[in-house]
Structure formats: structure tokens, C-alpha cells
Amino acid sequence: MTTSKRRKPFALWLGAALLLALSVLAVVAPIIWGDSAAALSSEVRGGPSAEHLLGTDPLGRDVLDRTLVAARLTLAMAAVTTLIAVGGGIVLGATIVVAGRRVRGLGERLIDLMIAYPPIIVALSITAIFRPSVGSVVVAIGLAFVPQFARLTNTLASSVSSKDYVVVARLVGLRPTRLLFRHVIPNLAGPLLVLTSVGFASAIITLSGLSFIGLGVQEPSYDWGRLLAQALQDLGVNPIEAFGPGIAILITGLAAGLLGDGLNQFLDPRGPVRRRRRRRAATSGGADARTPHAALLAPAPDAVVSVRDLTIAASPESVGAPLVRGVSLDVRAGEILGIVGESGSGKSLTAMAIARLLAPGLHWSAETLSINGADVSDAREQTPVRLATDVGVVFQDPSSCFNPARHVGPQITEVARVHQGLSKRAANELAIERLREARVSSPEVRMRQYPHELSGGMRQRAMIAMALLTSPSLLIADEPTTALDVTVQADVLQLLHRISTTRNMAIVLISHDIKVVSTLCHRVCVMYAGRIVEELTVEDLREGRVCHPYTRALLDAAPRLEPSARQVPLIPLPGRPPQPDQPIVGCAFADRCPLVTDRCRQEDPALRALPRGGVAACHVSTGPLEDLLVTQ
Amino acid sequence: MTSIIPASAHGAPGGGAAVAPRVRGGAPWSAFLLRRLGGVAVLVAVLVLMTFLIVRLVPGDPARNLVGLTASTEQLQAVRSQLGLEDSLGQQLVNYVGNLVSGGLGDSFVTSQPVSRLLGERLPVTAELAGLALAIVIVVGFPAGMGMAAWQHKRRVRWGDSAFTTVTSLGGAMPEYVTGTVLIYLFALKFDLLPAQGGAAPSEIILPALSVAFAPMAIFARLVRNETSAVLGKEYITTAVSKRLPSWRLYLTHVLPNVVTSTLTLGGLLLVALLGGTVITENVFNVPGIGTAVVNAILQSDYPVIQGIILVLGLLAIAITFAVDIVLGLVDPRTVSAVRSQ
Numbered sequence: 022m023t024t025s026k027r028r029k030p031f032a033l034w035l036g037a038a039l040l041l042a043l044s045v046l047a048v049v050a051p052i053i054w055g056d057s058a059a060a061l062s063s064e065v066r067g068g069p070s071a072e073h074l075l076g077t078d079p080l081g082r083d084v085l086d087r088t089l090v091a092a093r094l095t096l097a098m099a100a101v102t103t104l105i106a107v108g109g110g111i112v113l114g115a116t117i118v119v120a121g122r123r124v125r126g127l128g129e130r131l132i133d134l135m136i137a138y139p140p141i142i143v144a145l146s147i148t149a150i151f152r153p154s155v156g157s158v159v160v161a162i163g164l165a166f167v168p169q170f171a172r173l174t175n176t177l178a179s180s181v182s183s184k185d186y187v188v189v190a191r192l193v194g195l196r197p198t199r200l201l202f203r204h205v206i207p208n209l210a211g212p213l214l215v216l217t218s219v220g221f222a223s224a225i226i227t228l229s230g231l232s233f234i235g236l237g238v239q240e241p242s243y244d245w246g247r248l249l250a251q252a253l254q255d256l257g258v259n260p261i262e263a264f265g266p267g268i269a270i271l272i273t274g275l276a277a278g279l280l281g282d283g284l285n286q287f288l289d290p291r292g293p294v295r296r297r298r299r300r301r302a303a304t305s306g307g308a309d310a311r312t313p314h315a316a317l318l319a320p321a322p323d324a325v326v327s328v329r330d331l332t333i334a335a336s337p338e339s340v341g342a343p344l345v346r347g348v349s350l351d352v353r354a355g356e357i358l359g360i361v362g363e364s365g366s367g368k369s370l371t372a373m374a375i376a377r378l379l380a381p382g383l384h385w386s387a388e389t390l391s392i393n394g395a396d397v398s399d400a401r402e403q404t405p406v407r408l409a410t411d412v413g414v415v416f417q418d419p420s421s422c423f424n425p426a427r428h429v430g431p432q433i434t435e436v437a438r439v440h441q442g443l444s445k446r447a448a449n450e451l452a453i454e455r456l457r458e459a460r461v462s463s464p465e466v467r468m469r470q471y472p473h474e475l476s477g478g479m480r481q482r483a484m485i486a487m488a489l490l491t492s493p494s495l496l497i498a499d500e501p502t503t504a505l506d507v508t509v510q511a512d513v514l515q516l517l518h519r520i521s522t523t524r525n526m527a528i529v530l531i532s533h534d535i536k537v538v539s540t541l542c543h544r545v546c547v548m549y550a551g552r553i554v555e556e557l558t559v560e561d562l563r564e565g566r567v568c569h570p571y572t573r574a575l576l577d578a579a580p581r582l583e584p585s586a587r588q589v590p591l592i593p594l595p596g597r598p599p600q601p602d603q604p605i606v607g608c609a610f611a612d613r614c615p616l617v618t619d620r621c622r623q624e625d626p627a628l629r630a631l632p633r634g635g636v637a638a639c640h641v642s643t644g645p646l647e648d649l650l651v652t653q
Numbered sequence: 654m655t656s657i658i659p660a661s662a663h664g665a666p667g668g669g670a671a672v673a674p675r676v677r678g679g680a681p682w683s684a685f686l687l688r689r690l691g692g693v694a695v696l697v698a699v700l701v702l703m704t705f706l707i708v709r710l711v712p713g714d715p716a717r718n719l720v721g722l723t724a725s726t727e728q729l730q731a732v733r734s735q736l737g738l739e740d741s742l743g744q745q746l747v748n749y750v751g752n753l754v755s756g757g758l759g760d761s762f763v764t765s766q767p768v769s770r771l772l773g774e775r776l777p778v779t780a781e782l783a784g785l786a787l788a789i790v791i792v793v794g795f796p797a798g799m800g801m802a803a804w805q806h807k808r809r810v811r812w813g814d815s816a817f818t819t820v821t822s823l824g825g826a827m828p829e830y831v832t833g834t835v836l837i838y839l840f841a842l843k844f845d846l847l848p849a850q851g852g853a854a855p856s857e858i859i860l861p862a863l864s865v866a867f868a869p870m871a872i873f874a875r876l877v878r879n880e881t882s883a884v885l886g887k888e889y890i891t892t893a894v895s896k897r898l899p900s901w902r903l904y905l906t907h908v909l910p911n912v913v914t915s916t917l918t919l920g921g922l923l924l925v926a927l928l929g930g931t932v933i934t935e936n937v938f939n940v941p942g943i944g945t946a947v948v949n950a951i952l953q954s955d956y957p958v959i960q961g962i963i964l965v966l967g968l969l970a971i972a973i974t975f976a977v978d979i980v981l982g983l984v985d986p987r988t989v990s991a992v993r994s995q
Contacts, residue, residue, distance in 0.1 A: 134696055136922070137974040141929030142967050146703060149951045149959045150710045152718075226828045233830045234936035234948050246830075253834055253937065260838050267831050274826045282822070378895055382809055409897035421888040426910040426984065435906075436896045484892075 033283025036218070039276035047096040050089040058086035066258045076259045078251055087248060088265035095229065095244040096273070098159050102224040105163025107217050110170020115205060117171075118178040119197040132172050140165035140227070148236045158237040162227050166220065173216055174209070181208045211288040218281035222274045229270045245269050322394075324351040325494050325527035326375060329389035333370050333551075336384060344383075345370050346552040354494065355525040357517075359542030359559075361535050361575065363598050367551040372497050372531045376414050393494055409436050413488030417500040419480035423472035430468030433487040441491065455486040459516060478509035485516060489524075496520070499531045514541050535575045539563050547572045550599050550609035553628065557635040566645040568637040570614045608640070616641045682982070689978050693971055700967040704960040705749045708736060719762060719954050732762075736956065758964070759957035761950075768961035771946060776965065778853045779942035783931045785858060786865035787924060794870045798877025799912065803904065806885045817878065824871030829930045833864035833937035851938030861938045865930045869923050876919055877912060884911045914984050921977030925970045932966075 062081035069076050075084040117128035140162070147161035181187060187204050195203070231237040232246025240247075245266040252263035321327055333345035345367040352358045360368040373379050375390065377397060390398035393411055416422040423432055433455070434448035443451065449468065456464035459482040472480060481501065488496055498517060502510040518541055521528050532538050538545050539562050547555040547569065555569040567573050577592040596613035599605055607622040608614070614621065620640050628638045633645070708715050716732040717724075737745050752759070758768035805813050840860060841849035851861045884890065885908065893907040935944030943962045950958035 130692075134692055134699075137696055137925065137971055138700070138967060139925045139929045139970050141932055142963055142970070145932075145947060145951065145959070145966075146707050146963055149707050149954075149956075149963075151712065152954075153951065222826070226826075230828055230830055230933045234933055236948060236951060249830065249834065253837070256834065256838055257842055260842065263834050263838070267834060270828060271826065271831060274828070275823070278822060278826055376895060378891055381807060406897045409895070412895075414892070414895045416888060416892065418888060422892045424889040424893070424907055424911065426914055427906075432892075435898070439896070439898055439902065 030283040030286040032279040033287055036276050036278070036280030036283050039272065040280060043092065043096060043273055043276065046089065047093040051093050054086040054089050057083060058090040066255050066262075068259055069261050075265045076262050078262065079255065084248070084252075084262045084265050087243065088245065088269055091244050091248055091266070092269065094155070094238065094242060095225065095246075095269075098155060098228050098238075098244065099221055099225040099273075102159050102163045102166075102228060103217060103221045105160065106166035106224065107170050107213070107220045109163070109167040110172075110216075111174045111213060113167065113171040114174025115178050115201055115209075117175055118182050119201045119205065129175060132168055132175060135168035136172055138168075140169070144227070144231065145236075148231070153231075153236040153239060155238055155242065158228060158231050162224060162231070166223065170216060170220060174213070177209050177212050178205050181205050184208075211284070215281050215284045215288065218277045218284065222277035222281065225270065225273050225277065229266075318349050318351060321351040321353070324353050325393060326350070326352045326529070327389055327391045328371075328375060328387060331371065331374055331385065331387040331390065333367070333374055333379065333383055333385040335382070344551055345374070345385075346550075348548075348553055350546060350553070350556075352495070352527040352529055354527050355521060356544065357521050357528040357530055357542045359530045359532060359538035359545040360548055361532055361538045361545060362548035364533060365550075365598055366548040368531045368533075368548045369499050371548070372499050372529055375529065376412050376497050377408055378414065406440060409440050410491040411493050411495065413485075413490075413493040413496045415481070415484050415488050415496065415498040415501045418504040419477060419484050420472070420504070422484055423480060425472055427471075428468070429470055429472055429475065429483055433468070433483065433490060436487075437490055452486065452490060455489050456483065458489065458520075459483070459486040460512075461486060477505055478512065481505060481509070481513055482516065485513070485520070489520065492524070494527060496526055496528045497531075498528060500533065501530070502537060503533070510537075517541060535562075535579050547575070550605060552609075552638070553636075554610070554639070555635065555637040556628075557637075561633060561635065566633060568631055568633075568635075568642050568645060569639050570616050570642060571610050572637075574613075608638075685982055686979075689975060693975050696971045696974075697968070700964065700971070701750060701753065702746075703967075704964050705746055707960055707963070708738075708956045709742065709745070715954070715956065719956075735762075753964075758961040761958050762955045763950075763953050763958075768957050771958060772943065772961060772965060775941060775943045775946050778940060779931055779935065779944060781853060782851075782858060782861055782865065782935070782940060782942060783927060785862040786869075786927060786931065789862060789866035790870045790873050790923070790927070793866075794873035795877050795916075798874040798879075799881045799904070799908075801874070802878045802881030802885060803900075806882070818875065821871040821875040821878075825868050825875065827868050827871075829864045829868065829934045830937050832867045833861070833934055836860045836864055837938070849938065851935065851940030853941075857938075857940075861934050861940050864934045864937065865927060869927055869930065873920065873923060876923075877916055880912050880915045881908060883915070884908050887911070910984065914981065917977055917981050917984065921974055924973050924977070928966060928970060928973075 060082065062077060062083075064073070064077050065081045066079055067073060067077040067081070073083045073085065075088070078084055078087070113128075113132070117125050117132070120128065143165035144158075144161040147164060148157050151157035151160070182200075182205055187200065190200055190204050228237060229244065229246030229249070232244050233250045235250070238244045238247050248266035249263060249270070252259075252266060255262050318329070328351075329349045331345060331348040332343050334343040348367070348371050350358065360371060362368045370379065370383075374385050374387070375392075379385055385400055387398045390396070392408065395405065395407060397405055397408065423429060430449065430452060433452045434443075434445070437443040437448040437451055438445065452468065453464045456467060461467055461479060461482045467475060467479070467483060475483060481504075485501075496517075501517065502513050505513060514537065517528060517530070520526060530538065530542055539559055542559050544556070544558055545562050546553045547557075549571050555567065555572045557567065557572075561567065562572075562576075565576060567576060574592070574594045578594050580591060594613065599609050599612075605625070607620075607624055608617075608626055611617045611621040616639075618641060624640070626638045626640045628636045630636055631643065637643075711718065716729055716736060716738060720728050720732055733739055737748055740748065756769065758772070760767050761771060764771075801813075801817050804810075837849045837860065840847045847860050848857055849860075851857050890903075890907060893903055898907075931942070932944035932947065934940070935942045936948055939945060943965065947959060947962040947966075949955070950962065
């Protein structure tokens with residue numbers, strides 16, 4: 022998805038072409054049609070005819086010609102207005118950013134305040150002072166828009182000026198003006214161009230508006246706003262007269278708007294243009310390695326969770342290279358299963374699929390997916406409400422998993438209130454009990470606080486309390502300690518351990534950290550490029566009796582605490598896992614594997630049972646790999 | 654005057670991970686209120702100064718502009734003293750502010766009526782128009798935007814987003830005077846359903862209100878759609894989904910508060926812009942509100958009326974901004990506690 026090419030936005034070209042055509046029109050129209058637009062005729066307020074396509078005005082002048090000729094005055098006024106508004110805004114906004122800290126604070130506050138006045142107030146005041154005319158209306162609207170553009174420039178410039186290279190330039194002692202022109206403005210060129218086109222669109226609409234109500238261009242001059250005002254008077258006799266100036270204003274406003282939107286999309290690679298999901302090339306790899314794991318696993322009627330042959334793909338067309346390929350696993354009550362792997366290995370997707378929480382755009386299927394014996398494997402079916410009470414989920418980042426706009430208490434108690442019909446009071450008591458169990462200090466107070474008032478560790482405990490509320494039989498913890506401080510991590514892991522023993526609960530723990538997994542879990546699945554490559558007991562993992570070269574590599578890359586192992590150097594894992602849009606042929610780990618053979622590059626190894634128990638998917642290794650990689 | 658705020662150029666105001674410092678117990682509300690009231694005071698002061706300066710900045714002699722070149726010196730002198738142009742500038746300002754505090758806005762030069770009476774007659778009409786327009790914007794725009802986001806979140810129709818964006822861009826680019834002209838043609842002239850003349854009566858206010866509301870409605874719908882999509886992508890929504898709530902509950906209790914928070918700031922700006930739209934639209938339909946009054950006053954150099962109306966428009970805008978800030982503080986607790994970090 023990251024490699025898709027930037028599409029040249031259609032809006033950009035359409036907008037630019039329209040504006041170019043309008044500019045040409047503004048230059049040539051008064052030369053070509055100037056005379057005919059001024060020519061009076063006896064045909065007053067005439068309807069459309071072959072001679073006068075849009076009819077005539079009360080003095081018998083041709084409306085179409087007048088509309089074309091008015092392009093020059095209208096566009097010139099809009100251009101000058103934009104220049105005043107955007108130019109003034111840029112200078113003001115950028116100056117404030119590079120000025121000293123006190124000026125900056127004051128200036129930003131002032132601009133914030135000035136924005137509270139609607140531009141029309143400023144525009145009306147200025148036209149009142151200088152009497153309605155072309156000049157006064159241009160200055161009025163230009164000045165009226167300055168605060169808005171100053172603010173936008175200020176916001177943009179602030180983000181640029183906090184970038185490292187500007188900070189460095191400032192430290193080096195560059196003068197503020199130099200800083201502004203050398204480092205800040207050039208990086209703003211794109212966004213400012215967008216602003217200019219948006220400003221032009223606003224200017225043309227507002228200018229025409231003031232002319233329309235009589236505060237802009239005065240007789241005998243005319244712009245589109247005046248022509249439209251005249252057309253409104255004649256609407257009952259010659260409605261087509263409004264068509265010319267009306268459409269002209271709309272098209273010009275739209276063209277500038279399109280140009281702005283197009284530029285915005287073009288300059289912002291994260292914009293919606295790129296969102297188009299790239300279709301993956303279907304490949305044959307991976308397909309031949311499906312199902313064996315499911316066959317190797319005995320049916321486990323006592324399992325709390327049972328998954329067979331889970332496959333997840335970004336879109337239905339890409340079945341060949343799915344994100345998760347044929348994952349099968351069982352977790353029994355009181356057991357903690359760890360799923361470990363690098364980011365992108367599909368471990369979180371697997372966990373979310375088990376909880377039936379995959380993002381709506383993903384497609385998944387499973388031969389079996391049962392929780393507490395209930396089959397939930399039909400992807401089309403709405404998720405059974407039972408999952409809300411049977412499965413608790415703890416997410417990675419506790420700071421973003423609570424709704425910031427709501428109190429903690431109602432969020433924790435919601436499931437019990439909605440699905441178990443508990444009264445508010447009973448649910449609150451239950452929640453406080455769970456918070457206590459999760460070692461949250463003064464739980465009654467926490468209930469009435471907002472998430473941002475809790476510390477990170479506290480939030481994660483509250484999250485665990487929320488997950489435990491209905492005493493679920495399965496807890497899914499997706500990287501529960503990754504976002505926490507090291508000191509808090511151990512606490513949370515201990516808490517999870519205690520929960521699993523006292524509640525006899527099944528836990529699926531997702532982690533990229535093999536050490537976390539080996540301290541807490543009973544059994545471990547190692548995932549790589551969307552599939553399980555090894556499954557082993559934690560004893561085997563701790564003793565280093567691992568079979569797959571990838572598991573070995575994960576162990577070798579993790580720092581060890583035992584004194585005897587301190588001398589052993591850490592071995593970083595070379596290379597990168599395959600990209601999700603890359604077709605996988607043969608073993609996905611082949612490129613990074615020290616044991617690689619020709620067979621590995623052609624045939625994806627199936628999982629097979631090992632003599633020491635557990636399973637692994639490797640053509641080469643069948644037994645424990647002791648420091649094999651170190652000697653390589 | 655409504656397409657002033659480029660929706661795309663603003664960042665999502667509530668989107669940043671601006672976690673305020675922890676506030677235990679004590680209410681930071683007083684600090685928050687004080688700060689906002691301070692801002693209001695500055696705004697009102699600037700506004701008063703601005704209206705005061707209108708007469709003083711007029712090039713040449715405003716009194717001469719008024720009475721014309723043929724007037725006698727006595728007439729000129731009378732107008733000068735009526736405008737208070739004879740005192741020193743400082744004294745003039747003191748007098749002006751003093752009059753304002755005692756509620757005096759002066760008399761119209763044209764009708765000799767007190768400006769306050771004119772405002773009393775015309776302001777309710779404008780308020781009715783703006784209020785109805787705002788109601789249309791919210792009642793149509795909010796559900797449309799949120800529904801669109803929800804629909805796209807669930808179905809992901811490929812053309813859905815671009816179609817919505819195109820329609821709302823086109824709608825948002827319609828100036829109210831063009832919309833008004835089209836509406837008059839269709840409803841008043843072609844089908845004769847509603848009067849082209851605006852007024853305070855229900856039938857007379859529908860077309861003007863629709864003209865004012867049309868473009869902001871489209872912009873607002875797009876804004877709400879974008880904000881809702883952003884909220885739907887947040888992790889706390891995944892948490893909420895894991896609770897398997899009925900979808901009305903999910904959207905009402907989990908999505909709505911956050912959308913409201915992020916929409917309010919820009920919604921407030923839109924509302925202020927709506928005032929501008931009202932001034933223009935009143936002139937399309939000849940609605941007897943302050944928008945038509947101010948344009949006539951400007952054309953006739955009726956300074957007391959101009960000053961009074963600009964003052965009222967400005968105060969309205971300030972009040973709206975203040976109200977939005979307060980509501981924002983009520984809805985999003987982080988706004989209040991963020992004051993301390995500043």
C-alpha cells in the first residue's frame with residue numbers, strides 16, 4: 022500500500038485549465054466585445070435570441086457580451102484582493118513565528134481574537150469609511166481576510182519552525198529574517214499556494230456579493246456581482262439574464278477551489294488520493310502450505326478458544342498473499358498462550374480476528390473459530406453479543422483506548438449495564454471491585470475521572486478491570502505493556518499472571534518481545550509473515566530448545582539477564598520481513614535464514630510435529646538449534 | 654460569505670494527542686472562564702474603538718459629505734456638533750463610550766429616529782433568519798455528514814467518498830446571492846409557491862433562510878463527515894466495538910461526543926460566517942432586517958446607524974464565539990484544563 026504511485030489529481034488540472042481560460046478571457050474580452058457590450062439597442066429586456074444569446078438588459082445591451090467583458094474587472098479585483106489578504110496574512114503570520122517569544126505569544130492571541138470578527142464587519146466598516154467603490158471594496162475585503170490567512174500561515178509556519186532543521190539553524194545563530202526566507206517560507210510554498218487559491222475563491226464570491234448588494238462596483242462600471250443584481254430585477258421578464266453572471270461567478274469560484282483542493286491532494290501524500298488500495302498480484306506461494314497445522318492439532322473439546330485455518334486478506338482478490346495464512350491454535354482455561362513475532366507478522370490481526378474485531382475492510386475466513394464451544398466463524402454473520410461478555414480485550418495503548426470525552430466509570434460499566442441489565446449502582450459496585458482487583462488506587466475517585474487524569478499504568482489497569490468486568494473466560498491482551506514505562510510493565514505482567522491463576526482464565530498474549538512471552542506464558546506460537554512457524558512450550562523456549570531458525574534468531578537478538586549469558590554478544594536479526602504486498606514464494610524467512618537451501622526458496626515448508634513436542638515449519642532443522650547461527 | 658473557511662486547510666482541532674497535565678480535584682473552571690472573559694473584554698474594546706473610528710477616519714469632512722456642498726455653514730456646524738466632531742479626539746471617545754454605556758446609540762441622520770428603535774424593529778427579523786438558517790444547517794448537515802461517514806465505514810463503496818466530496822464542494826461554493834436568485838426564480842416566479850419578498854412571516858422567511866443555509870450546510874456536512882471518519886478510526890472506538898453495543902448506542906454515546914467536540918470549533922466559525930451570509934441575503938430578498946438597513950445606511954452615509962449595526966453584529970459574533978468556547982469546555986474537559994498548561 023505504501024508504494025502506490027501518486028495520481029495526478031484531476032481537480033488540479035481542471036482547476037488550472039479553467040483559471041487559465043478565464044485569465045485569457047479577462048485579457049481579450051474587453052478588446053473583442055468591448056464595443057458591442059456598450060452598444061444600446063431598442064430591444065429592451067429581450068429574451069434570448071440568435072443575436073443575443075442571453076437576451077438584453079433594460080438599456081438593450083447584450084447580456085452575454087457584458088458578462089464576458091466584466092471578466093476583466095471582476096478577476097482583476099479578485100486578484101488584488103487575494104494579494105492583499107494572502108500577502109498581508111503571510112507577512113503577519115510568518116513574522117509572528119520568527120519574532121521573539123513574547124511577541125509571538127501576544128501576536129498569536131491577537132490573531133485568535135481578530136478571527137472572532139466576521140469579515141463582513143470589517144468589510145462594511147471600511148466601505149462605510151471610504152464610500153462604496155472598486156478601490157474601497159478591494160481593500161475592505163482584502164483586509165477583512167488578513168486575520169484568517171495570518172492564522173493559517175502561523176499554524177503552518179509554527180509546525181515548520183519546530184522542525185529540527187529550523188531549530189538547528191536558530192541555534193547556529195541565523196537572524197530571524199534570514200531564517201524566515203531561507204528555511205520557513207520555502208517549506209511553506211506548497212501550502213501557501215493552496216491558501217492562495219482558496220483565498221481567490223473566497224475573494225471572488227465575497228466581492229461579487231458586495232457588488233451585488235450595491236456596496237462594490239458603482240455605475241457605470243460593472244462586474245459580475247452588479248450584472249447579477251440587475252438580472253435579479255429583470256428575473257420576471259428575462260430569467261436567462263441571471264444565467265451569465267451567475268454561472269461566471271460559480272465557475273470561477275469552483276475553478277479556484279478545485280485548484281486548491283487539487284494542489285492539496287498533490288502536495289499531501291497522505292491525502293485521499295493515495296488511499297486507493299493497491300490490488301495485489303495473486304501468487305501461488307503460501308497456498309501449498311495451508312491446512313497442515315490444522316491437521317496436526319487434535320480436536321480440543323475443552324479449549325476455550327479453538328481456531329483452525331484462519332486466513333485474513335486485505336481484499337477478496339488477494340487470496341494468494343494474505344496477511345494471515347492458515348493459523349490454527351487452541352487455548353485452554355488457565356492457560357496463557359503467547360503469540361510472538363516482529364511487527365507485520367500478523368499476530369495482532371490474529372488476535373483481533375479471534376475477538377471478531379477486525380477492521381471492516383479486511384476479509385477473513387476460518388474453518389473453525391469457536392469460543393466457549395460457540396461457533397463464531399461465519400464472517401458474514403453479525404458478531405454474537407455473547408462475545409462482549411465472554412471475551413475481554415486489553416489493547417496496546419491505554420492512552421488512546423479510553424474515550425477522552427467520557428468519564429472512566431461509565432466506560433468500564435457499559436457492558437454490564439447494556440448486556441447484563443445491571444443497574445447503574447450494581448454495575449458501579451462491580452466495577453470498583455474489579456478496579457481493586459487490578460490494583461487501581463482509590464477506585465471510587467477514578468470512576469469519576471476522565472482518562473487523561475489517570476497515569477499510563479493506571480489507565481492500563483483500568484483497561485484490564487474493564488476487560489474483566491463480566492468475568493470473561495478469555496482475555497486477549499494485544500501488546501499490553503508496550504506503551505508503558507519499564508517499571509510499570511512488570512506490574513502489569515504480574516497482574517495478568519495473577520488473573521490467569523486466580524480466575525482460571527484463558528489468556529492470549531500478543532507481544533513482539535520474546536522475553537515478555539517467556540516470563541508469562543505457558544505455550545508460545547512464533548509467527549512470521551502471516552503464519553505460525555513454530556509452536557513450543559515455554560520450558561523449551563527458556564532452555565533454548567528451539568527448532569526454527571527464526572525463533573533462534575529472536576532469542577539471540579534479545580538481551581539476557583543471567584550472568585552466564587552476559588558474555589554472549591547480541592546478534593541482530595539481519596534483513597527485513599517481506600512486505601505485505603510482496604508475493605511470497607517458498608519459505609518467507611529464506612532471505613534472512615543462515616540455513617537456507619534451494620528447496621527453501623521454492624517450497625514453503627509445512628508445519629510438522631517435532632520429537633520434543635510442538636511443531637515447526639522448516640525444511641532443514643528438525644531438532645534444537647543450539648547456537649547454530651552464532652557459528653555461521 | 655460562507656466559504657471563507659477552507660475546511661481542508663484546518664487541522665482537526667481535537668485530533669491532536671494533546672494530553673493536558675493531570676488535574677486533581679480543584680476546578681480549573683474559574684481560570685478558564687476568566688481567560689475567556691478577558692478575551693471577550695478585549696474584543697468588545699476593539700469593536701467599540703473600530704465603530705468609533707469609522708466616522709473619524711472618513712477622508713475629508715464627514716459632516717460636509719453628509720450635508721452636501723451647497724449647505725450653509727450653520728447647517729454644517731449643526732451636523733458637526735451632532736456627530737461630536739468638535740471636541741478633542743480623546744474627549745470624543747469618552748463621550749462615545751459614555752453614550753454607549755447609557756444605552757444611547759444616537760439618532761439616524763436620515764429618519765431622525767433613535768438607532769436603538771431601529772435595531773429593536775430590525776434585529777428580531779435578522780435573528781429569526783439567522784436562527785432558522787442555523788437550525789437548517791445543523792438539522793440537515795449533521796446527520797447527513799455523520800450518516801455518510803457511518804455508511805462508508807460499514808460498506809466502503811468506492812465512489813461514495815468522492816461523490817459526497819463533489820456534491821458538498823459544489824454546494825459549498827454556491828454564494829447565497831446565487832442560491833437566492835435561483836430560489837426566487839423557482840419558487841416565486843416559476844411555481845409561485847412562496848413570495849420573493851422576504852419578511853418575518855413564516856412563508857416570507859423560508860426562502861431567505863434556505864439561501865443563507867445552503868452553502869454552510871454542505872460545508873458543515875463535509876466537516877462532520879471528515880470528523881466522524883477520523884473518530885471511527887480511533888482506538889477507543891475499537892474498544893467500544895468490542896463491547897458489541899447496538900449501533901445507535903455506539904454512535905450516540907461513543908462517536909457523537911467526540912465528533913461534537915471537534916466539530917464545535919469550526920462550527921462556531923461557520924456560525925459567525927453565517928452572520929455575513931445573512932447580511933447579503935437580506936438584500937436579495939429585501940428582508941427588513943439589519944442587513945438591508947446597514948447597506949442603506951452606508952449608501953446614505955448615515956453614520957449613527959452604521960455604527961450601531963456594526964456594533965450589534967460584532968457583539969453577536971463575540972457572543973457566539975464565547976458561547977462556543979464555553980460549550981466546548983463543558984463537552985471536552987481537556988479544553989478547560991489546557992488553560993493551565995498555557
